[in-house]
Amino acid sequence: MDYKTEPKQQEPQLICLCAACASAFYNVPTIRIKRADRYQFVKDTCTYCGIRSGYDYIVAPRKVLQRHSGNEATP
Numbered sequence: 001m002d003y004k005t006e007p008k009q010q011e012p013q014l015i016c017l018c019a020a021c022a023s024a025f026y027n028v029p030t031i032r033i034k035r036a037d038r039y040q041f042v043k044d045t046c047t048y049c050g051i052r053s054g055y056d057y058i059v060a061p062r063k064v065l066q067r068h069s070g071n072e073a074t075p
Contacts, residue, residue, distance in 0.1 A: 010061045018046040018054035025059060032062045 014036055017025065025033045036056040043053035 012058050012060035014056060014058055015047040016044045016054050017048055017057045018052035020052065021046055021048040022054065022057060024048075025057075030062050032060050034058050 017033075022033065025031055034057065036058050040055050043055060046052050046054045
């Protein structure tokens with residue numbers, strides 16, 4: 001049996017991040033990070049480090065695009 005399975009895409013997560021932890025997520029090319037509410041002014045404890053205060057972010061995996069070089073043979 002030959003089943004073609006695609007890797008399961010992770011669901012976006014809503015987490016609270018301080019500035020230091022958010023910058024770590026910004027540097028990952030496979031992750032997309034965005035503020036959940038740009039006008040949020042009350043900070044919560046960071047979910048990642050648990051020490052500093054931060055804002056709510058939506059963290060989601062970035063879609064991976066397969067690039068073709070043009071030299072592949074088609075079956």
